[in-house]
Amino acid sequence: SDRVLAVMSAGAGVTLTGDSANGFLSVNYQGTSGWAYATYLDTGGGGGDGGGGGGETATVSSSLNLRAGSSTTDRIILTMPTGASVTLSGESSNGWLGVTYNGTAGWAFGAYIGSGGGGGGGGVTDTAWTTSSLNLRAGPSTGTSVLTVMPSGAMLTTTGDAQGGFYPVTYSGRSGWASATYLSFSGPPATPPPPAPSGDIISIIYAAADRYGQNREDMLRVARCESNLIPTAYNRSSGASGLFQFLPGTWATTIYADYDIFDPWASANAAAWMWSVGRRNEWVCQ
Structure with a gap:
């Protein structure tokens, strides 16, 4: 950064x-x-x-919805x-x-x-989330090869109009096609997965990193530094709370603001989302 x-x-x-x-x-x-x-x-x-x-x-810089x-x-x-x-x-x-x-x-x-012109590669650009585990395919049909499997709740970008029920998308820097049936344009799934067993905080962090295309070890290092991997950590002087020590004002700007700030799943995913949109430098720990 x-x-x-x-x-x-x-x-x-x-x-x-x-x-x-x-x-x-x-x-x-x-x-x-x-x-x-x-x-x-x-x-x-x-x-x-x-x-x-x-x-x-x-x-x-790219076809864009107003x-x-x-x-x-x-x-x-x-x-x-x-x-x-x-x-x-x-x-x-x-x-x-x-x-x-x-x-x-x-x-x-x-x-x-x-401010610069040109750039960009055509197609209607929008943000979408998978509503279940979903194949990223090489073409707009189920007969094409699977490039990777995107987890439920993964954030991706549509790059054009749907063809045959599939959207052209990019996910973690990879381009392909995803079934429109399993995409939401109104945010991540409303209900998070069941809470992980005690001691499985690292798995939660890794899953969040994968969902938003971030480095697993970088996210784990920051969480250790911020809260020592304690989901209920609270800083009385600043009000920083949870696994990634969100300030209440910062938490309110994330797409997970409706969740409990002390929920480790929500905290990890909110952090990964912020990193994915260029806000990683808002943490003291790096």
Whole structure:
């Protein structure tokens, strides 16, 4: 991950300089230029001239859904083609950016919006999760070879429209096809698997790492450092809680926020998800 230039205090004023990439916005803070995670920027402002960064233009790096809200559960208004030019409204939420495309306002995921043109390889890009163990196949039919088996709850990216009931997808850097019947576009399965027996915390961490394509040993090392693998660990001074020592505010930004922060399955999966979207550097332990 990139080095930290400075720590900006809560409520600090920054200037958006117009670029965005992988959910981060380019900013200038007290004369220092760098990048800040969009989730923790409030561009609504406290008055005056409104949200900074409004009116800046950016380019869609892959065909991308324009949604009515800042989540994959909000309805799709339209699909923007690769290379489309959009205007940033200055709003951001959970890695999503407020944009206007051809006069239509909505929200688009920041990871696929950048100041550079071109890039990207066609197809409608969206995030999906497997609802059961699912084969990643070489082609859009059950007659093609199985490349790997994706576990239930695995996060993947669709890269185009469905063909014959299969979506073209990428999973852990591997491209293939997955049956649409076993994909959810509204988040991971609502019910986690049964709790692992006592002492099986390592297996939970490894499964989470596999689900989100992260390094098993790296995740285990961080968990040991943060909580000594104790799911009920609690830091009275900071409020950091659980296996991966989430701060309550950070926990609320994850897709597992509805689960108990002390649930080791939820903690491990929330950490793996954060790492998969570029937020690994939010841990002190590395």
